[in-house]
Amino acid sequence: MPRQWGSLWARFLTSLLCFVALAPIAVASDEGNWTVKHEAGRCALKGNCGKKSFFGGQLPCPDNSVADKPDEDTRKKLVATCGDKWDDGNICCDSDQIDALSSNLKRAESIISACPACKENFFNLFCTFTCSPDQSLFVNVTETQEANTGKLIVTELDNLWSDEYGKGFYDSCKDVKFGATGGKAMAFIGGGATNYTQFLKFLGDTKPFGSPFQINFPRPSSDDFTGMVPSDPEAKACNSTDEAFRCACVDCPGSCPELPKITENEECYVGALPCLSFTVIILYSVFLLLLVTAVSGHVAYQKHSQRKSERLQLLQDAALSDDEDDGDEVRHAGLMEKPQQHYWINTKCDAAFTKLGLACARFPLITIGASTLVVAVLSIGWVNFAVETDPVRLWVSPSSPAATEKEFFDANFGPFYRAEQAFLVNDTNHEGPGPVLSYDTLAWWFDFEKRVQRFRSMKEGVSLEDVCFNPTGEACVVQSITGYFGGSFANVDRDSWREDLRHCTESPGSQECLPDFQQPLSKDIILGGWDKTDDILDAEALITTWVVNNYPQGSRKEAIAMDWEEMMKNLLKDAQHEAQNRGLRLSFSTEISLEQELNKSTNTDAKIVVVSYIIMFLYASLALGSTTLT
Secondary structure, eight states: OHHHHHHHHHHHHHHHHHHHHHHHHHHHHHTTOOOOOOOTTBOSEEEEEEESSTTSOEEEEEOOSBOBOOOHHHHHHHHHHHOGGGSSSOBSOOHHHHHHHHHHHHHHHHHHTTOHHHHHHHHHHHHHHHHOTTHHHHEEEEEEEEOTTSSEEEEEEEEOBOHHHHHHHHHHHTTOBOTTTSSBTHHHHSTTOSSHHHHHHHHHSOOTTTOOOEEEOOOGGGSOOTTOOOBOOOOOOTTOSSTTTOOOTTTOGGGSOOOOOOOOOOOOEETTEEHHHHHHHHHHHHHHHHHHHHHHHHHHHHHHHHHHHHHHHHHHHHTOOTTSOHHHHHHHHHHTTSOOOOOHHHHHHHHHHHHHHHHHHHOHHHHHHHHHHHHHHHTGGGGGOOOOOOHHHHHSOTTSHHHHHHHHHHHHHOOOOEEEEEEEEEOOOTTSOBOOOOHHHHHHHHHHHHHHHHOOOTTTOOOHHHHBOOSSSSSOOEESGGGGGTTOGGGOOTTTHHHHHHHHHHOTTSGGGOOTTOOOOOGGGTEESGGGTTOGGGOOEEEEEEEEOOOOTTOHHHHHHHHHHHHHHHHHHHHHHHHHHTTEEEEEEOTTHHHHHHHHHHHHHHHHHHHHHHHHHHHHHHHHHTOOOO
């Protein structure tokens, strides 16, 4: 009996202790705080426990346990993703979390890799948040829900970082350029944030179509975070003295060399005019005055000479008598109107051309034969004549600096890409172009782009996949509105496509808005005319660009690319009629278009020149043939 009572007492004490130990957790859970203990070496979340929905991504489990040491394979993955500083110590993440982290960071890396400091800070924030052994010090899980697996998953948490790190992180990324669009990377990774609080908020906000969970970045001074310590690693500056993190001048104004101060030289002024301008005006005025004086003097002298000649003639006429012969006087008076001075050059030229004309008239056959022979000899150069149709060579001298630099670039990096573009506008509005976007228009344009992908050229039998620029090896680079919807019209919902489009134009770096080639699409390069109302749905033009690989001029691969462009051009011509039937206007430009248009205009100009020369020849022949000499 005493043993039975002792056993019952032991069970009672055990149950009581368990109740006392679990009571804080239950209370904390009711209050929305799932991270009970905040201390070094303890986690706040670990592993994946399921999804919110069938289409959502895996979400982590709330786990306030002690950080543990990973296996060797997990350690290698973590070091490969986050760097060598993670090659030792305990962590709060597993292999599946690291795989998901690596996949997401690679998408951001393609945008920010130009600036090592920005990339380091970006990777450091998410690697520390996911795997730090002291995770519970700066992470507090505030909301959970039951997953489709029956386990609890984290749906919202607070992630506490110092103001210094947030500001340094933002400053290192705010001026980074994204080469694919020429705009700032902040438009893609930060939603165009103008300060670090907006930047962190954008990174943590739950996005449509399954962005993992809500991550709040409260400011340490905004509330009393009992037991928590803001994570405060050193943020790498973009103008760091460490060459491993220093960014280029174009991505970080602080890295630009300091230019010498401009010294203002004292300038000479006469009143409000600079001395140089005043001197030029005086010289011009003096020159103009001298010119006017000279011309006036010359005119006055001519008039004076004319009056003197008239007076002499009147005196001579008055002295004549009735008995004198008038013929001699008239002859001498006429001599006064003939030139009184001979020029040596005129005399020699007159004599030479007179002899030449007499010789040609005396020996016509020899003249014609000799002329034909001279023309034939001088025309031998036509053997090597070739019509230049390359627009670059037509407008730029081969010896110019620009042509030399292009030749160097092509030799070392290959010729620049061939761009094929289509421009679709709405011409149904009589007052001018109207909004081009509609559900039916999108359906037709998705279908057209699918045709471009499927069709093959007539001669070489190549498709877009064979000639396009494919940096990832998975998809061609096609900059189009279809990229916001994964290139499939099945993803365009008749009721919500407008909201989906607005979301993607505002956050093109969101995972659900990335095209197949995984590069964010800026609205400025695929839609036009929306800036009049600042509403993307009022866009007046839809622009699509197919990027095709280019090759050395005259090569076999260039001929293949041009063959595909010929097929593309014919396809676009057919699409023009389809667009016209829909009240739309489709214009396009392919790489071969400019050369073909130049050839077309050249052939037209050649006919005009030939006809003009024939008319001039006939006119000259008739004019010379009708002239008689007396």
